[in-house]
Amino acid sequence: MLKLYNTLTKRKEEFKPIHPGKVGFYTCGPTVYDHCHIGHARGYVAMDIIRRYLEYSGYEVRFIMNYTDVGHLVNNAEVGEDKIQKKAKLEKIDPLEIVERYIESSKEDFEALNVKPANFYPRPTQYIAQIIKFIEDLIRKGYAYAVNGSVYFSVEKFPEYGKLSGRKTDELLEGARVEINPEKKNPMDFALWIKAEYIHILKWKSPWSLGYPGWHIECSVMSSDLLGQDTFDIHGGGNENIFPHNENEIAQSEASLGKKMANYWTLWNMVNINGEKMSKSKNNHTTIKKILAEYDPMVARLWIISSHYRSIVDYAENSLSQAKTNLKKITEWINTLQNISANAPGEKSEISFTHIYQKRFEDSMNDDFNTPLALSAIYDLISETNKLLSENKLSPATAKEILFFWNRINKVFGLIISDQEKIPENLILIAKRRKQAREEKDFQLSDDLRKEIERLGYVMEDLKGNDYLIKKL
Numbered sequence: 001m002l003k004l005y006n007t008l009t010k011r012k013e014e015f016k017p018i019h020p021g022k023v024g025f026y027t028c029g030p031t032v033y034d035h036c037h038i039g040h041a042r043g044y045v046a047m048d049i050i051r052r053y054l055e056y057s058g059y060e061v062r063f064i065m066n067y068t069d070v071g072h073l074v075n076n077a078e079v080g081e082d083k084i085q086k087k088a089k090l091e092k093i094d095p096l097e098i099v100e101r102y103i104e105s106s107k108e109d110f111e112a113l114n115v116k117p118a119n120f121y122p123r124p125t126q127y128i129a130q131i132i133k134f135i136e137d138l139i140r141k142g143y144a145y146a147v148n149g150s151v152y153f154s155v156e157k158f159p160e161y162g163k164l165s166g167r168k169t170d171e172l173l174e175g176a177r178v179e180i181n182p183e184k185k186n187p188m189d190f191a192l193w194i195k196a197e198y199i200h201i202l203k204w205k206s207p208w209s210l211g212y213p214g215w216h217i218e219c220s221v222m223s224s225d226l227l228g229q230d231t232f233d234i235h236g237g238g239n240e241n242i243f244p245h246n247e248n249e250i251a252q253s254e255a256s257l258g259k260k261m262a263n264y265w266t267l268w269n270m271v272n273i274n275g276e277k278m279s280k281s282k283n284n285h286t287t288i289k290k291i292l293a294e295y296d297p298m299v300a301r302l303w304i305i306s307s308h309y310r311s312i313v314d315y316a317e318n319s320l321s322q323a324k325t326n327l328k329k330i331t332e333w334i335n336t337l338q339n340i341s342a343n344a345p346g347e348k349s350e351i352s353f354t355h356i357y358q359k360r361f362e363d364s365m366n367d368d369f370n371t372p373l374a375l376s377a378i379y380d381l382i383s384e385t386n387k388l389l390s391e392n393k394l395s396p397a398t399a400k401e402i403l404f405f406w407n408r409i410n411k412v413f414g415l416i417i418s419d420q421e422k423i424p425e426n427l428i429l430i431a432k433r434r435k436q437a438r439e440e441k442d443f444q445l446s447d448d449l450r451k452e453i454e455r456l457g458y459v460m461e462d463l464k465g466n467d468y469l470i471k472k473l
């Protein structure tokens with residue numbers, strides 16, 4: 001039974017899909033005005049693991065991630081400059097050129113990290129007509145009002161406002177950064193549509209003004225358009241966006257639908273840099289590209305999944321070295337298993353060696369996607385394999401079974417294990433000839449072939465029952 005932590009109810013709940021066998025999954029995506037940073041890597045690998053585990057569990061997952069390409073203002077504020085427009089001005093190019101560049105960059109990063117592509121990547125600039133329709137509906141239903149060409153959501157009209165962040169409206173008012181905006185009836189109201197200043201390049205005709213959508217409305221419009229005009233299963237994202245972004249999404253969607261937006265809110269936690277919160281002002285911002293210049297992307301992926309997605313992780317110099325050692329350990333293990341199992345085509349394992357590890361893996365993942373615990377089962381399996389190997393007790397059939405198990409669960413971990421250390425074909429042939437020579441008691445030939453193997457930089461270890469193992473010298 002899969003249990004996941006739901007930020008909406010603040011507890012772990014049993015996962016029950018709305019439609020049997022299917023999962024609708026929406027996650028807030030990045031605002032594409034810069035290269036993605038390590039926090040994005042952590043977040044989207046976490047979402048990828050959740051999606052992959054749902055697929056492993058037999059669900060058909062429809063996974064949607066947006067790219068924000070307009071309306072996200074600097075400092076997540078309600079008034080001020082658009083992040084993309086600001087960057088475009090700086091570089092003296094069109095805002096959509098900025099958008100294309102950084103979408104490309106993020107796709108490159110996530111492909112390297114082996115994050116499965118989303119079913120669709122909607123962008124608000126492609127959804128203006130639907131956004132306008134959605135806002136008109138909110139005005140008609142009495143949840144929103146237009147003033148001087150801008151439209152605001154009236155927080156008072158939605159009594160459940162604050163249910164995700166767990167804050168009451170008056171607390172929100174005290175705690176939040178509230179800009180003085182005389183157009184708003186209540187300082188907590190937020191913009192659905194913003195009348196564009198003359199200099200804003202991306203703007204569209206609407207019943208209210210030549211303007212552009214606010215940051216939050218896109219997720220309500222695009223999730224309902226792509227996952228059905230109804231409640232969907234899982235809403236993902238980073239917990240730094242619970243307020244105001246996710247809270248406002250809920251208000252918009254639930255006011256419009258008259259029902260729950262999403263059943264489960266699974267939000268990842270942030271990455272600190274040297275114990276400090278990452279921020280551009282502190283200049284401790286680390287991009288994915290910077291990390292991948294130094295490390296194999298799979299080291300980065302293993303580092304990310306070695307922590308639980310809801311815990312804060314700290315990134316510092318050498319943080320990835322343990323993951324590097326562990327990836328090497330996994331790679332060597334796989335290579336050994338491949339070499340041993342190559343000796344036993346068609347042979348079947350007599351005992352089910354991996355079932356207890358499979359249970360540990362599934363129990364860990366069923367407990368709110370506990371990847372560090374799931375990995376510890378694999379490290380224990382590696383130790384047990386090595387123990388068997390040292391005692392000459394690892395049969396080719398068992399090696400095959402372990403490999404089969406690994407290939408199955410690695411669909412969830414998503415680690416690409418390089419074949420670089422795979423034993424070359426000609427070496428396998430020489431080893432087979434030597435095995436035959438030994439069986440025929442031709443010790444001279446057997447000895448010559450052993451020397452030949454050593455000359456090629458490998459060593460052949462004889463195991464019980466005429467099995468053998470080839471290792472690099």
Ligand SMILES: [Zn+2]
Binds near residue numbers: 027028029219245249
């Ligand atoms: Zn969003």
